[in-house]
Amino acid sequence: MALFSYAHGASETPLIGVPFGEYFRRIVKKHGDNEALVVVSQNYRATYKQLWDEVDAVAKSLIAYGIERGDRVGIWAPNRYEWVLVQIATARVGAIMVNINPGYRYADMKYAVEQSGIKLLIASSGFRKTSYIEMIDQLRADGSCPESVVVMENDWRTFIGKGCAITDQAIEERENTLQFDDPINIQYTSGTTGHPKGATLSHHNVLNNGFFIGERLEYTPKDRICIPVPFYHCFGMVLANMAAITHGATMVVPGEFFDPDTVMQTVQNEKCTSLYGVPTMFIAELEHPNFSKYDFSSLRTGIMAGSPCPIDTMQKVLTLMNMRDVQVCYGMTETSPVSTQTNAGDPTDKRVGSVGTVHPHVEIKIINPATNEIVRRGEEGEICTRGYSVMLGYWNSPEDTAKVIDQNRWMHTGDVGVMDDNGYVKIVGRIKDIIIRGGENISPREVEEFLIVHPNVIDAQVIGVPSERYGEEVCAWIIPREGSNITPEELVAYCKGNMATYKIPKYWKFVSEFPMTVTGKIRKVDMRKISTQELGLQKVSEIKTA
Incomplete structure (x- = not known):
């Protein structure tokens, strides 16, 4: 009988049981002479x-x-x-x-x-x-x-x-x-409808999450972490700052906002050992005309997170950027944020095809959202997480909190995932992102992974748009490689015979960039809105797939 999709991050390393200020005091006493913070744009050290x-x-x-x-x-x-x-x-x-x-x-x-x-x-x-x-x-x-x-x-x-x-x-x-259970931070999540909700996190939440992120990355005081991701988001504040501080490592900030050239220059000049970014940031660096001029030999690790990582991009980061131990993290603001993470020693297929295994002192289960029952390993379902990392709640919003944290303190993420026999989790998509065309469920991630391998495609994002006949149709946004003259017809021909006909995008839109949040997350809600409006004006190419 197949195992249930449940994993617990058993650990011999205890949770940190003090407020952040006290732990920071200990780090300063131990690593006081080590460089803590470098902000290149402000000439600050x-x-x-x-x-x-x-x-x-x-x-x-x-x-x-x-x-x-x-x-x-x-x-x-x-x-x-x-x-x-x-x-x-x-x-x-x-x-x-x-x-x-x-x-x-x-x-x-x-x-x-x-x-x-x-x-x-x-x-x-x-x-x-x-x-x-x-x-x-x-x-x-x-x-x-x-x-x-x-x-x-x-x-x-x-x-x-x-x-x-x-x-x-x-x-x-x-x-x-x-x-240590006092609230320390309120972060407003970018909801798809209505006003953002203020995820309230404690000392215990962010201090421990940052520490265990750094542990998996094998950080020491010798590490220098290049941080082009924004501080206001958990990626900057916890995955970067907290992971660095809890290990006496150096935070290196290229500038106020992301610029690929500045980031690569900073990595070279500051001899950074770790680099962070969402996939779109790494793509911008890899595709930059000056990429080959920079020295990445000091790099060994880093984090790629925030949105699904294209396999081709990850493979280039591992090799061309010398980030042989680069890791993928998964989580959400409401879980402080990381729940799963790959390991430095993981085989390449696990690092590019999964978001790793459960974090220490955290529980993960995958359920059928219709019944709340745990599914078997290898079956798709909604990812839920429980443990020290789950937020205190949404600030002054008990009703919203009750919608996502059940009576047993499981945080329902809204993400669709699969857990394999070894506990590795793969993200398939968002429950709200799943495209239902004529009763068939279509995973946007599956179609995106196939399209991005095309030699003239830099990146692809797939969404569902309204259809009177099928309920939804598949629409693909494509960032083409510069100088290519790729057409919808060419991409449809590329898809035919390699995926089910109902999964092949009917609508295609070619763009130079995707709508994104400040953190670099793709705003699919904006893409759906734009495409739906344009469809009404007949501005999106429609290609027959059958």
Whole structure:
């Protein structure tokens, strides 16, 4: 009889049972002279001892601004050294840091500020062509502005200066009141409908998740981690910052936002040993005209996560970028975020064809979403996870929390996966992404993996669009290789005979890039909306497949 699709991450390494500030203190004591943070765009460098002193100053300033345990402090900025200082300092004083997406416009930003009840907002003056100051002024006019606002470029020195009157004893007294199950962070998830929901994470959630991520990557104080992914997201804040800090490693930040040339230059100049990114970032680096000019010999590992990884891209990263131990992580904001991860010693087929095995101290099961019963290994179902990593809940949203965390504390992810006999999990798609054409279930991932192997295709994303006859039809968005004249007819011919006719896309759209979030996640909800609108205007190529 086949095993049930259940796995438990048994581990001899205990969970960390202290608040983050206390653990950070231990790291500084042990690795104080090691370089902690490098931000190339700001010409900033600090050892762990120096970082501690700067965090200490920010923590005192937070107290001086009246921040009490449990108060919300918003951080609205791209990747800057101040972001890291605020991340650590809020934890030390027991505040809850609210991550605000740098790409937010007024309505989303206003919602996050009001829904979380931010008392102090620390922001940069803007991001790219967007002025945060103008939106903050609009908040004031609407009566929604937090009690205090600190604009990094204008107010940082004043902010730090205000903390000079606060004593070391005041910080120590505050830290003595903290518990590791206290909330430390609110991250707004990018829902497909309605307003985002504020996933609330504890010291215990993010500290342990970051630590065990770093353990699988075999991080040591000698590692230098290139971080082009945004801090506001778990990928930057936990997979990068927390994994680095818990191992005394160095955080290396190329700039405020992702630029492939800058990232590759940073890897070379800073001799980074690890590089992070979503698949689209790695594709941009591999396809960059300057790629062959850079030296990747210092790299050994890294993380590719955030969305499904094309097999061809992973193989190039393993070889051309020298990232022989690159790993894939899977999870969601609500699980702090990583639930499964590959291992450095895994065979290539597991590293490119799965998202690894369950994390230490975490449980995974795959269920039939219609019955909630665990399926057998090799069968598809919804991935659920349970353990220390599951969020405390959605901030001030008990009804939304109850929809995803059941009475047994299982987090229902909405992702469709398969677990093999060795416990490796493969992501098939999202429950909402599955295309149902005339009663046939079609996995977008399956079609995407086939299309991306075509020599004239750089990347492919597949979605379902409305159909009066079949309910849904398959639509493919294609990023063609530069200089190619690939046509829908050519791609249909490529598919015929290699996949079932009903899986072959009926509609094709050629683009230079996909709609994405700031974190680099593909916005399929936007793609469906765009394609549906264009279909009504007869602007999408329609090809007969049978």
